[in-house]
Amino acid sequence: MITVTGEVRLGRLPAETTRLVGRRDELTRLWRLCGRSRLVTVTGVGGVGKTRLALRSAAELGHRFADGAWWVELSPVEDSESVPYAIAEVLPLVDQTTRPVIEVVTDYLADRELLLVLDTCEHLVDTCAHVVETLLAAAPGLRILATSRRPLDLPGERLMTLDPLLVPSGPAAPASAGEDAVTLLSDRAGAVVDGFEVTDDNRADVVRLCRRLDGLPLAIELAAARLGELTLRELTDRLDDRFAVLGDTEAAIPEADPPWHQSLRTAIGWSHELCSPAERLVWARLSVFPGEFDADAARHVCADPRLPAAKVTEVLAALRHKSILLSRAMPDGPRFRQLDTLREYGRGWLRLLGEEPAVRRRHHDHYLALAERLDRAWHGPDQIPEMERMRLEMPNVRAALDHGLSEPERHHAALDLAGRLIFLWIADIQKEGAHHLDRALAVCTDPTPERSRALWSRAWVAVALGEPETAAAKAAESHDLAQRLGDDDNLSYSLLIIGLQQALFGDPGQAARNLRAAADLHRHRPDHVAGLLVALILLSTALLRLGDVDAALGKLEEARALSQESGEEWLRSYCDFYQVNPELAAGRPKDAERHALAALRTKVRIGDTLGQALAIDALAGTAVALGSSERGARLLGITHRLAESSGLGLQELAALRVTTAETDARQALGNAAYDRAYQEGRELTRQEAIHYALRP
Numbered sequence: 221m222i223t224v225t226g227e228v229r230l231g232r233l234p235a236e237t238t239r240l241v242g243r244r245d246e247l248t249r250l251w252r253l254c255g256r257s258r259l260v261t262v263t264g265v266g267g268v269g270k271t272r273l274a275l276r277s278a279a280e281l282g283h284r285f286a287d288g289a290w291w292v293e294l295s296p297v298e299d300s301e302s303v304p305y306a307i308a309e310v311l312p313l314v315d316q317t318t319r320p321v322i323e324v325v326t327d328y329l330a331d332r333e334l335l336l337v338l339d340t341c342e343h344l345v346d347t348c349a350h351v352v353e354t355l356l357a358a359a360p361g362l363r364i365l366a367t368s369r370r371p372l373d374l375p376g377e378r379l380m381t382l383d384p385l386l387v388p389s390g391p392a393a394p395a396s397a398g399e400d401a402v403t404l405l406s407d408r409a410g411a412v413v414d415g416f417e418v419t420d421d422n423r424a425d426v427v428r429l430c431r432r433l434d435g436l437p438l439a440i441e442l443a444a445a446r447l448g449e450l451t452l453r454e455l456t457d458r459l460d461d462r463f464a465v466l467g468d469t470e471a472a473i474p475e476a477d478p479p480w481h482q483s484l485r486t487a488i489g490w491s492h493e494l495c496s497p498a499e500r501l502v503w504a505r506l507s508v509f510p511g512e513f514d515a516d517a518a519r520h521v522c523a524d525p526r527l528p529a530a531k532v533t534e535v536l537a538a539l540r541h542k543s544i545l546l547s548r549a550m551p552d553g554p555r556f557r558q559l560d561t562l563r564e565y566g567r568g569w570l571r572l573l574g575e576e577p578a579v580r581r582r583h584h585d586h587y588l589a590l591a592e593r594l595d596r597a598w599h600g601p602d603q604i605p606e607m608e609r610m611r612l613e614m615p616n617v618r619a620a621l622d623h624g625l626s627e628p629e630r631h632h633a634a635l636d637l638a639g640r641l642i643f644l645w646i647a648d649i650q651k652e653g654a655h656h657l658d659r660a661l662a663v664c665t666d667p668t669p670e671r672s673r674a675l676w677s678r679a680w681v682a683v684a685l686g687e688p689e690t691a692a693a694k695a696a697e698s699h700d701l702a703q704r705l706g707d708d709d710n711l712s713y714s715l716l717i718i719g720l721q722q723a724l725f726g727d728p729g730q731a732a733r734n735l736r737a738a739a740d741l742h743r744h745r746p747d748h749v750a751g752l753l754v755a756l757i758l759l760s761t762a763l764l765r766l767g768d769v770d771a772a773l774g775k776l777e778e779a780r781a782l783s784q785e786s787g788e789e790w791l792r793s794y795c796d797f798y799q800v801n802p803e804l805a806a807g808r809p810k811d812a813e814r815h816a817l818a819a820l821r822t823k824v825r826i827g828d829t830l831g832q833a834l835a836i837d838a839l840a841g842t843a844v845a846l847g848s849s850e851r852g853a854r855l856l857g858i859t860h861r862l863a864e865s866s867g868l869g870l871q872e873l874a875a876l877r878v879t880t881a882e883t884d885a886r887q888a889l890g891n892a893a894y895d896r897a898y899q900e901g902r903e904l905t906r907q908e909a910i911h912y913a914l915r916p
Contacts, residue, residue: 231288242400257378264382267438270367287334295340296511296615300347333361341368384435401430408444445543507566511615591640599749601787631664639674672710688725712741728765793822809845833862841879849888857901
């Protein structure tokens with residue numbers, strides 16, 4: 221067997237940024253329910269701590285599952301059709317097939333043993349119920365833990381209703397009688413006021429405050445955040461006053477359940493009243509962000525003549541201090557988010573102000589600008605950082621597309637956004653890209669440059685998904701439209717995609733002619749480096765199919781030199797990948813191995829799962845050619861396991877491979893030894909597999 225040193229981490233859970241106070245009985249009960257049922261839903265009023273409890277539970281239960289615990293955050297998802305995509309995005313798979321994404325997720329989970337946590341299902345409860353039912357039916361080793369204000373209402377679902385924290389019956393009550401609410405207030409207040417603790421002198425006020433807030437964790441945390449500006453007595457007295465005038469926040473927090481809805485509305489409304497006018501306005505405008513965002517996005521979306529960008533930056537810090545915003549540190553600066561209930565409250569105010577359409581337009585325009593920046597950066601040294609940034613912004617991209625496609629006057633902008641993200645779709649999430657491009661093309665049919673771009677983008681995605689007929693039709697339509705418009709930019713790319721489709725699925729002679737023509741068009745446009753690189757790489761493939769090995773190598777060397785000059789990496793890795801076959805054909809297996817390893821290193825750095833599978837497959841061919849058939853068989857086992865996690869079967873993978881080593885390896889080893897080595901490769905974890913493959 222193969223042994224690999226190094227820590228192997230299964231699953232993906234958010235970091236726990238604060239300690240969980242109390243809830244030991246609830247945790248024990250939840251563990252028992254998860255042991256007895258394959259579907260457990262934690263229900264309760266907003267702000268009661270469902271997410272926090274589920275996160276701690278998943279962290280402690282994850283090691284019991286061979287494939288770990290995986291967290292799916294659904295609060296940023298507004299379109300019900302995007303639920304399967306949100307699950308697929310979390311799992312270590314990349315969907316490259318024509319099948320519905322729910323089928324890809326189902327196949328991935330079918331033979332795995334893992335815990336899937338679906339957090340915040342209530343706004344998508346019907347879709348979540350359908351998805352959960354489908355997954356559980358197909359994956360016997362799957363268990364699902366959901367959080368929702370409403371049950372999923374599925375057979376076999378076990379419910380755990382989470383109540384607020386217990387509160388002492390009075391200041392003199394013993395510590396064992398409901399001390400968790402007091403402990404939470406003390407813990408969170410200590411983060412705001414140095415040295416804060418519950419004493420005999422202030423205990424009566426602490427208990428009165430916790431009782432007034434009914435032990436609701438979110439309400440307690442919001443109150444604790446105010447202790448930097450108010451004394452405990454002042455805070456409690458003001459909250460008493462707030463109850464007396466309650467009434468203006470009823471519509472802002474929907475679906476709250478008695479008896480604690482009043483406490484939550486009171487705590488949020490009271491925090492809102494204590495904010496400055498600028499803070500209230502930013503709070504409302506930030507509600508258009510479905511998930512995380514950075515300070516730059518907040519400035520672009522929230523600033524206007526009434527509220528300068530510099531003031532927005534100042535207000536972000538104030539809202540963070542008041543616990544209206546949460547943040548996490550990132551290398552490029554903090555990323556912020558609002559809890560769902562606070563975002564709902566802010567959105568209610570945004571609608572009352574009549575600002576929602578204008579703020580959503582600014583949100584859409586900001587992410588269109590980021591897409592344009594990614595498009596420009598794709599042929600340069602900022603390619604990978606911009607890609608990583610856009611991956612972080614996918615919840616906002618989805619929200620921007622949904623908004624643009626819901627307003628007729630924004631259809632062109634939404635189509636432009638979908639088309640501008642072509643390199644993200646191709647490198648990372650092809651199936652979702654096809655979904656968004658199809659939606660945009662269906663609602664925006666005007667003959668514009670944006671439509672021509674979206675058409676060739678959809679054709680390129682179709683090639684990656686193995687849809688040759690769709691690719692040919694969309695590329696031809698884009699080409700015809702670009703010609704009618706006199707649009708040379710889109711003409712060059714549509715011709716490129718026509719050649720791409722022919723190089724992989726059609727006549728290599730026609731492909732070579734079209735790719736040469738596309739390369740000539742791209743050469744004269746300094747901002748079309750990526751197009752020229754693709755044309756040269758694919759031209760090498762067509763030339764190799766025509767039997768001209770030297771010419772194929774020449775085009776790859778030209779592409780490699782150009783990518784090195786520009787600082788581009790993703791396409792350079794394909795230069796190395798596509799050079800494996802001609803090097804093998806020329807009798808240079810050691811050079812072929814060097815190029816396959818170079819391709820794999822870049823694919824690992826970029827996070828291209830499908831590219832990793834293809835590069836390891838190419839390494840298998842070089843290993844067999846070098847006489848290491850046992851290594852080749854293991855690498856083939858790794859390839860096929862990674863391909864399956866990418867949503868591909870062996871048949872789909874065949875069209876993309878540059879080597880085929882199975883027959884030679886089996887003949888060299890014999891069936892029994894080949895099958896044993898192949899299975900060893902299949903059984904490696906992803907980390908072990910990459911580590912093994914990178915050792916030449």
